[in-house]
Amino acid sequence: xxLATLKTADRDGSVVVVNRELTKAKFVxxxxxxLQEALDNWAGAEPRLQQAYQAxxxxxxxxxxxxxxxxxxxxxxxxxxxxxxxxxxxxxxxxKARGADLPKSLLNDPLMYQGxxxxxxxxxxxxETVSEDWGIDFEAEVGVITDDVELGIxxxxxxxxxxxxxLINDVxxxxxxxxxxxxxxxxxxxxxxxxxSPVAVxxxxxxxxxxLSRLHLPLTVHWNGKLFGHANAGTDMQFNFARLIAHAAKTxxxxxxxxxxxxxxxxxxSTTGYSCIVEKRVVEIVETGKAVTGFMHFGDQxxxxxxxxxxxxxxxxxxxxxxQCR
Amino acid sequence: xxLATLKTADRDGSVVVVNRELTKAKFVxxxxxxLQEALDNWAGAEPRLQQAYQAxxxxxxxxxxxxxxxxxxxxxxxxxxxxxxxxxxxxxxxxKARGADLPKSLLNDPLMYQGxxxxxxxxxxxxETVSEDWGIDFEAEVGVITDDVELGIxxxxxxxxxxxxxLINDVxxxxxxxxxxxxxxxxxxxxxxxxxSPVAVxxxxxxxxxxLSRLHLPLTVHWNGKLFGHANAGTDMQFNFARLIAHAAKTxxxxxxxxxxxxxxxxxxSTTGYSCIVEKRVVEIVETGKAVTGFMHFGDQxxxxxxxxxxxxxxxxxxxxxxQCR
Numbered sequence: 001x002x003l004a005t006l007k008t009a010d011r012d013g014s015v016v017v018v019n020r021e022l023t024k025a026k027f028v029x030x031x032x033x034x035l036q037e038a039l040d041n042w043a044g045a046e047p048r049l050q051q052a053y054q055a056x057x058x059x060x061x062x063x064x065x066x067x068x069x070x071x072x073x074x075x076x077x078x079x080x081x082x083x084x085x086x087x088x089x090x091x092x093x094x095x096k097a098r099g100a101d102l103p104k105s106l107l108n109d110p111l112m113y114q115g116x117x118x119x120x121x122x123x124x125x126x127x128e129t130v131s132e133d134w135g136i137d138f139e140a141e142v143g144v145i146t147d148d149v150e151l152g153i154x155x156x157x158x159x160x161x162x163x164x165x166x167l168i169n170d171v172x173x174x175x176x177x178x179x180x181x182x183x184x185x186x187x188x189x190x191x192x193x194x195x196x197s198p199v200a201v202x203x204x205x206x207x208x209x210x211x212l213s214r215l216h217l218p219l220t221v222h223w224n225g226k227l228f229g230h231a232n233a234g235t236d237m238q239f240n241f242a243r244l245i246a247h248a249a250k251t252x253x254x255x256x257x258x259x260x261x262x263x264x265x266x267x268x269x270s271t272t273g274y275s276c277i278v279e280k281r282v283v284e285i286v287e288t289g290k291a292v293t294g295f296m297h298f299g300d301q302x303x304x305x306x307x308x309x310x311x312x313x314x315x316x317x318x319x320x321x322x323x324q325c326r
Numbered sequence: 327x328x329l330a331t332l333k334t335a336d337r338d339g340s341v342v343v344v345n346r347e348l349t350k351a352k353f354v355x356x357x358x359x360x361l362q363e364a365l366d367n368w369a370g371a372e373p374r375l376q377q378a379y380q381a382x383x384x385x386x387x388x389x390x391x392x393x394x395x396x397x398x399x400x401x402x403x404x405x406x407x408x409x410x411x412x413x414x415x416x417x418x419x420x421x422k423a424r425g426a427d428l429p430k431s432l433l434n435d436p437l438m439y440q441g442x443x444x445x446x447x448x449x450x451x452x453x454e455t456v457s458e459d460w461g462i463d464f465e466a467e468v469g470v471i472t473d474d475v476e477l478g479i480x481x482x483x484x485x486x487x488x489x490x491x492x493l494i495n496d497v498x499x500x501x502x503x504x505x506x507x508x509x510x511x512x513x514x515x516x517x518x519x520x521x522x523s524p525v526a527v528x529x530x531x532x533x534x535x536x537x538l539s540r541l542h543l544p545l546t547v548h549w550n551g552k553l554f555g556h557a558n559a560g561t562d563m564q565f566n567f568a569r570l571i572a573h574a575a576k577t578x579x580x581x582x583x584x585x586x587x588x589x590x591x592x593x594x595x596s597t598t599g600y601s602c603i604v605e606k607r608v609v610e611i612v613e614t615g616k617a618v619t620g621f622m623h624f625g626d627q628x629x630x631x632x633x634x635x636x637x638x639x640x641x642x643x644x645x646x647x648x649x650q651c652r
Contacts, residue, residue, distance in 0.1 A: 011366060011581075040337060077405045077581055078405070079403045079404070079405060079443060079444035080442060080443065080444035082514070085511075109509075111509055111510075111511055112511065112514055113440075113511040113512055113514070114439075114440045114441065114442055114512060114513065114514060115440060116406060116440055116578065117405060117406065117443075118405035118406035118580060118581040118583075118584060119578070119579055119581050128477070129577065130477070130478060130577070134577070151454070151456070151651060152456060152651075173577060176577065181510050181511075183435075183437055184437075184507050184510075184512075185411075185437055185438065185439035185507075185512050185513070186439055186440060186510075186511050186512015186513065187440065187511070187512065188408070188438055188439070188440060188574070189576050189577045190577075192577045192578040193578055193579075247514075248514070250515050251455065251456070251460070251499060251502070251515045251516075251518045252442065252445065252518040252519055253445055253519075254444060255337075255403055255444040255445050257444070258444060325477060325478075
């Protein structure tokens with residue numbers, strides 16, 4: 001099943017069912033007005049949404065054309081956004097540039113930060129920021145959305161709480177991050193609003209590509225129309241999503257609509273390219289002594305998408321332009 | 327004006343107007359069903375809520391008795407919780423215990439972290455945790471709730487976005503924090519759900535005690551019935567709430583219902599006691615070489631309250647018991 005949230009006058013938009021090919025959409029007000037409402041009672045809403053999805057795919061239902069650029073984030077404002085760092089090739093490369101090894105603890109203890117969730121961007125919303133000097137970067141990720149999760153859940157039980165899967169652009173302001181992290185309290189200025197794929201999909205929709213809480217498909221990233229990365233999200237993911245959920249819930253419950261990100265998708269095989277600029281830069285530093293690739297400029301575009309084995313877009317594309325906001 | 331959210335079958339509860347003495351309450355469904363709904367359109371809702379508040383205080387309105395222990399957090403799930411660290415006597419004492427000076431940058435650059443906001447506790451909800459070994463501590467704070475704030479707002483303009491003021495118990499698991507902060511990505515396990523005062527109040531309600539975005543009243547903290555601290559929240563607050571809002575909004579907008587905390591209230595005059603256990607412990611370490619005060623045990627109680635100059639409770643009391651959750 002594929003679901004999206006269309007922009008309306010309301011802050012939370014309206015949830016729609018979208019067909020498999022991402023061409024048709026249908027409001028489902030009898031089931032839920034918003035995606036949060038559906039997640040609040042997923043056990044009741046999900047079978048009815050699946051019925052509507054089936055009818056839409058089989059042509060048995062009125063519809064209107066689905067326009068991915070009218071989509072808000074699936075949750076335009078969410079109660080929780082936690083971002084992991086599950087691809088250690090990303091972490092290892094970034095550390096290598098400053099001569100630091102990967103601490104062994106990171107093999108068993110996921111890195112995760114609490115991110116801002118009060119404003120989530122739609123797939124075609126611009127990245128609005130003040131200054132190019134802040135080091136504007138994209139980070140292409142996979143994320144999951146959960147229902148309610150109990151405190152102290154096991155990895156084994158956590159998988160059943162993965163209700164929806166999305167793509168995320170976790171926009172980062174690289175030059176603000178070192179000073180910010182040095183203060184010791186995590187990210188605040190370095191991580192402005194993230195953007196989301198036009199649709200969120202249920203695990204069953206992914207078939208064999210969804211296996212053991214990992215999504216085994218390449219995540220393609222284009223920067224100004226040029227392929228920048230196509231790392232496989234199922235390869236080199238040290239901690240699967242069930243493990244990330246269990247980690248998040250170690251000392252507290254998670255409420256329905258919690259979004260958990262994989263961290264920047266990255267493979268040890270560097271011929272797959274990169275899912276963020278900073279990773280390419282640190283490889284350049286290690287190989288040549290200095291970074292030659294710059295960060296994003298105003299007017300630059302990034303496109304993040306995932307195609308299935310038949311070449312069809314699973315989530316629709318995140319397609320953003322960088323704009324100066326003042 | 328005083329507002330509360332009463333627990334109902336709905337996750338967001340129902341907003342009520344509460345009279346000045348915290349004895350009477352009234353639902354206001356014609357104005358807003360939830361506090362978030364009121365904040366989403368504060369300019370429209372606020373004058374009507376003020377009218378209802380006035381009528382309730384003047385006895386011109388039906389009411390039911392207000393029971394603070396039926397109150398959820400004003401926002402039982404919020405889109406954003408950012409906690410500052412505005413009282414540098416707290417920061418200085420904690421650092422002194424490990425032989426570190428206060429970095430001069432902290433005099434001009436607020437510390438702030440992105441906290442979990444998906445589950446906020448009501449004033450009488452228990453602190454549920456797994457183990458006493460985690461070092462269970464309270465942190466008594468003042469917080470503000472904003473409407474929509476634009477990116478890059480000035481301190482001068484930020485003050486007008488302070489719509490409501492609350493008390494907060496920012497529960498902390500002290501023994502999990504050092505390892506967590508050493509990982510570099512801020513708090514995750516060390517900060518479980520925070521609790522909130524029964525009511526949120528508008529700045530005008532505080533009279534002269536609210537001055538230049540600071541709240542000039544003592545915050546009393548009792549631990550198992552014994553006075554533990556009564557630091558004045560208006561004293562030694564290095565950054566006022568307008569400054570904290572401007573800091574939060576440096577690289578992004580803040581959406582309506584954003585909660586910003588002061589950090590643990592603390593005065594340089596140590597005769598006012600402490601608003602968290604760890605601060606007392608570090609003073610003991612500096613003075614005697616070791617901490618003698620332990621952290622909280624299951625069954626312990628903490629009470630956090632603020633009285634006005636006439637001795638009346640402004641926000642009602644946060645009154646929580648620690649319980650083992652499994």
